[in-house]
Amino acid sequence: MxxxxxxxxxxxxxxxxxxxxxxxxxxxxxxxxxxxxxxxxxxxxxxxxxxxxxxxxxxxxxxxxxxxxxxxxxxxxxxxxxxxxxxxxxxxxxxxxxxxxxxxxxxxxxxxxxxxxxxxxxxxxxxxxxxxxxxxxxxxxxxxxxxxxxxDEMPDAAPAARSGTVLNFGGAMSPMGGNHTYLRALIDVVTEVVGDPDGITVTCSSGAADAIRRLGAPVRARIADLPFDEMMRTLATSERLVTLPGQSIMWEVLRAGVPTVVLPGANYSHHRQVGSYQQFFADVPFITWDRLDGYETLPAGLSEDKGVARAVELGTRFATDAAARETLKALLREAIDRPAKAPTLRPGNPWSSxxxxxxxxxxxxxxxxxxx
The missing domain is CATH 3.40.50.2000 (Glycogen Phosphorylase B;)
Structure with a gap:
């Protein structure tokens, strides 16, 4: 050039x-x-x-x-x-x-x-x-x-003991909305299961953080908008990651080697991606919508507007569904009680490099x- x-x-x-x-x-x-x-x-x-x-x-x-x-x-x-x-x-x-x-x-x-x-x-x-x-x-x-x-390349970081939980929502903002009512409910679920709000860092954009804080009671966990390098250092030193199935974070957890649990997706794109991740990611517990009574992982093929609307409807309904929240808590406890392992890719995956x-x-x- x-x-x-x-x-x-x-x-x-x-x-x-x-x-x-x-x-x-x-x-x-x-x-x-x-x-x-x-x-x-x-x-x-x-x-x-x-x-x-x-x-x-x-x-x-x-x-x-x-x-x-x-x-x-x-x-x-x-x-x-x-x-x-x-x-x-x-x-x-x-x-x-x-x-x-x-x-x-x-x-x-x-x-x-x-x-x-x-x-x-x-x-x-x-x-x-x-x-x-x-x-x-x-x-x-x-x-x-x-x-x-x-x-992106992992930033250089000295080895350190792992502690704390990262609850990751990604950017959680788009022209089609962010499903923030659902995200606010997830903070409460994860905080109750982990039992240590001071040890939880919720990662998302500052805009999403503001939207979440405007919903309901004060959030007990720390919410942070971390630049990439700081996010990767945080993952590399955390005991576990609990995350939505976003495309970027799934590759970043491989680099960081952080034990990971995947929650039901907030966006329609999460619904469409999660099946492939389940097929090829090893040592990662996936909790999907279809494991909650009365809910479903949305199928591919919906128009974008319809898919987004249905994803938001699921999240909004979940936020006030006590039975579904208790089910998710039980599934999350089961997942984090497993022996912690770093995520890997199974043989036959299409990601050669x-x-x-x-x-x-x-x-x-x-x-x-x-x-x-």
Whole structure:
């Protein structure tokens, strides 16, 4: 890549997942190609995550929802990279910019959120079913390239004794809502089971924390919005993690080696992902909605609006369902009473490596005209 060609990394504001992918790619480019000017672009909690990473400094730009700052496009050589965002690539194309889309969830869409042939590179993360879906889509999907999971490097940390529990909700904010009533109920459930509110750290975005605090009685556990490095250090020194089945956190627990219990999902995307994680993750107890009487893990194939609405309905009903809460407490006690083991992947899993950040970085370099 010629020196001075800018790269703009643009994650969608949908939890922390897209922003975590963007920072992993930014870190790889910074480490291996420091001559490349890398900018972060985002709004809401995505912008906050990019800022807190410390990777961008004065190269961090605030964007309007579904828009791009005027600065993106002043250099016509620029490459724009979008993580889970399917509206802004069209804005970039209108400006004549080269575009890359990184789609972590292509395997589970029932209809393409963006025609893959409308952008220069469409990169889909390898996941069970993704190859079959690409084949089923025919000609429009022929240009899709598969990349490995995008997982940021673990920060250096001295070994330490493990203590305390992390209850992780991810970003827990999206344009479609955050199911905060359910998350507030989970804090009470986990606090009662663990029995030590001072030893529990609830991790989520500051926006989600504010929404949770506005619901009901004061939260007894500590709620924290942790930058990536601090989050990974916290996981590496915690006795256990209790988490929703988000895509980023499932890879991070492998890196951190923290004993993990997975709770029923809050978002419709959690419902769709959890089956694959159950199939391939070993030594991880999964508590799913269908283990609670009168509840279900939602099927794939619902429209996004309907799926989100039903996921929120489940969470809201759970919050006032004493019997369901008692069942979840019993299942959680059973899970944490098991001998603690670090998560592993079973043989036959489709995730051959965690080199996705490097693969995306090389695609960006190649698109800019100088593969290395």
């Amino acid at each position: 010629s020196e001075g060609v800018p790269v703009y990394l643009v994650p969608a504001t949908f939890g922390f997942g897209p922003a975590a992918l963007a920072t992993a790619v930014a870190r790889w480019l910074r480490q291996h190609h420091p001559e490349v000017p890398v900018f972060g672009v985002g709004d809401g909690i995505a912008h906050d995550f990019l800022r807190d990473s410390g990777l961008f400094g004065d190269r961090l730009l605030l964007a309007e929802v579904d828009g791009l700052p005027d600065a993106v496009g002043r250099d016509p050589r620029a490459v724009t990279v979008f993580f889970g965002d399917f509206d802004r690539p069209l804005v970039a194309r209108e400006r004549g910019l080269r575009t890359v889309v990184v789609d972590a969830l292509y395997w589970m869409w029932t209809a393409d959120p963006l025609r893959p042939d409308l952008v220069d590179r469409y990169l889909a993360l390898a996941f069970p079913g993704v190859a079959e879906r690409i084949a089923a889509q025919g000609a429009p999907a022929r240009g899709i390239r598969l990349v490995s999971q995008i997982v 965690f080199d996705g950040a490097a693969q995306v970085g090389r695609e960006v370099l190649a698109l800019a005209g100088q593969a290395r």
